[in-house]
Amino acid sequence: xxxxxxxxxxxxxxxxxxxxxxxxxxxxxxxxxxxxxxxxxxxxxxxxxxxxxxxxxxxxxxxxxxxxxxxxxxxxxxxxxxxxxxxxxxxxxxxxxxxxxxxxxxxxxxxxxxxxxxxxxxxxxxxxxxxxxxxxxxxxxxxxxxxxxxxxxxxxxxxxxxxxxxxxxxxxxxxxxxxxxxxxxxxxxxxxxxxxxxxxxxxxxxxxxxxxxxxxxxxxxxxxxxxxxxxxxxxxxxxxxxxxxxxxxxxxxxxxxxxxxxxxxxx
Amino acid sequence: xxxxxxxxxxxxxxxxxxxxxxxxxxxxxxxxxxxxxxxxxxxxxxxxxxxxxxxxxxxxxxxxxxxxxxxxxxxxxxxxxxxxxxxxxxxxxxxxxxxxxxxxxxxxxxxxxxxxxxxxxxxxxxxxxxxxxxxxxxxxxxxxxxxxxxxxxxxxxxxxxxxxxxxxxxxxxxxxxxxxxxxxxxxxxxxxxxxxxxxxxxxxxxxxxxxxxxxxxxxxxxxxxxxxxxxxxxxxxxxxxxxxxxxxxxxxxxxxxxxxxxxxxxxxxxxxxxxxxxxxxxxxxxxxxxxxx
Numbered sequence: 336x337x338x339x340x341x342x343x344x345x346x347x348x349x350x351x352x353x354x355x356x357x358x359x360x361x362x363x364x365x366x367x368x369x370x371x372x373x374x375x376x377x378x379x380x381x382x383x384x385x386x387x388x389x390x391x392x393x394x395x396x397x398x399x400x401x402x403x404x405x406x407x408x409x410x411x412x413x414x415x416x417x418x419x420x421x422x423x424x425x426x427x428x429x430x431x432x433x434x435x436x437x438x439x440x441x442x443x444x445x446x447x448x449x450x451x452x453x454x455x456x457x458x459x460x461x462x463x464x465x466x467x468x469x470x471x472x473x474x475x476x477x478x479x480x481x482x483x484x485x486x487x488x489x490x491x492x493x494x495x496x497x498x499x500x501x502x503x504x505x506x507x508x509x510x511x512x513x514x515x516x517x518x519x520x521x522x523x524x525x526x527x528x529x530x531x532x533x534x535x536x537x538x539x540x541x542x543x544x545x546x547x548x549x550x551x552x553x554x555x556x557x558x559x560x561x562x563x564x565x566x567x568x569x570x571x572x573x574x575x576x577x578x579x580x581x582x583x584x585x586x587x588x589x590x591x592x593x594x595x596x597x598x599x600x601x602x
Numbered sequence: 603x604x605x606x607x608x609x610x611x612x613x614x615x616x617x618x619x620x621x622x623x624x625x626x627x628x629x630x631x632x633x634x635x636x637x638x639x640x641x642x643x644x645x646x647x648x649x650x651x652x653x654x655x656x657x658x659x660x661x662x663x664x665x666x667x668x669x670x671x672x673x674x675x676x677x678x679x680x681x682x683x684x685x686x687x688x689x690x691x692x693x694x695x696x697x698x699x700x701x702x703x704x705x706x707x708x709x710x711x712x713x714x715x716x717x718x719x720x721x722x723x724x725x726x727x728x729x730x731x732x733x734x735x736x737x738x739x740x741x742x743x744x745x746x747x748x749x750x751x752x753x754x755x756x757x758x759x760x761x762x763x764x765x766x767x768x769x770x771x772x773x774x775x776x777x778x779x780x781x782x783x784x785x786x787x788x789x790x791x792x793x794x795x796x797x798x799x800x801x802x803x804x805x806x807x808x809x810x811x812x813x814x815x816x817x818x819x820x821x822x823x824x825x826x827x828x829x830x831x832x833x834x835x836x837x838x839x840x841x842x843x844x845x846x847x848x849x850x851x852x853x854x855x856x857x858x859x860x861x862x863x864x865x866x867x868x869x870x871x872x873x874x875x876x877x878x879x880x881x882x883x884x885x886x887x888x889x890x891x892x893x894x895x
Contacts, residue, residue: 342802346696353697357720360731360770363741367734375734378744418625421618428606444630446879447872448831450848454868455633458640458861478629500609510611539724542833542848546855555726562730562838571734574727581722 368571400557419484444479453546467549491525641866662866679847683829702784763839776821783817819886
């Protein structure tokens, strides 16, 4: 029994170490944004300041990068949502043996390393004279973000009762109307969720974007370049703001989802 | 196909099919085919393209096989990625088991939240966090010196830093599949093993791990693939002595100016990753449908 207790104690220690491993780096990065020191660190503490936040706020290059990322994210959502939904509908409607093959082809971008997606997109479009830039970033990112949308919509479709469509048809609705008034409203939660995921994936992407960016500098590239060419705690301030925004967004989404679930209980 | 038209009518079905086909043809298939073509051709100035010397060959691949430094980096990337997968597995397994079998519902929901939050955060930012933590005059060295474990600061940047940053970056991809797999294990099997006299190690080796095999394989495959294709961690946490294969590829494109060789290198990476994925899935009899969840 004592061996058991020692084992359990060791495990609790491990659990704590694991949590520390998860959060210590993020915590240090966040706290360093308030240190006066020119290089972001927490030891030694040279004095508390908010100057790095105003430095970040005043950085025109940062705003430009943010703007680039925002435009890309919006375009990615506009392309990925319809195509991903169409892919999910085509795939779930297919009955033949072609289905598992089609599925393998459609999820293949998820199994392709991000750098390879960027490279192959860059090479293809050079043939028609299109170089790296916002358009290519959007094309390269949507290539795999469509897969995420497709998978999320498919998961929702599995719980869809097709008799609803038949009932609407029987009541005289056109096929277009059935799609718009029955299927789309049913898919709404999945579309909202995958839209959010698409934005997140787009903004945080680095590996693919790096190769197709041309002379554009999206946010992730901006940060990575700063790290190599002159890191100041202003980057930490930016990181802290991004982290806060992401966590608040995720929590808000989760709260909204739970409220939705309790409002209309559905298995 | 016919079902699609029957369900949505001609107009909608055509729109859906067109969207999907454009995606698959222009964004998935064509880029890869063009990359293969590029990889097989020599790097020639525009005027000589299409001339007699512009013939397809395996030269670009042979270059990789014969150039010692690049070959070494390629092989190192493979085994280092496998090491990342193995380390991540070791780190995650106990946590996954605890979450799936031992934690109370309240503990479980807190644990899930704690592991998911860091992964909502940008990979570049997570790597930046490690960059700061591991800096030469950074907090880790200061703490270790403070408690007297080391006399002089250690230069973490390099292989160690890359490894630490990658394991950190891919924890969730390992943890969730294993957690899902162990969760479906009936508790009575653990009790039975215990009643029959099996100790902790033996229970895991004979009961839990065989049951969680598919989840473990999925986690390892994804971690390996992400590690092999990673660029951020080696670029920010590495040193000139710890170059990653993706960095070599990047240099061909943006510094060496030889896209054809770069394409051959990228294709090699792609084939390697797909081979590892497919072989592992076949060996562990995991379906592709289960992986992409």
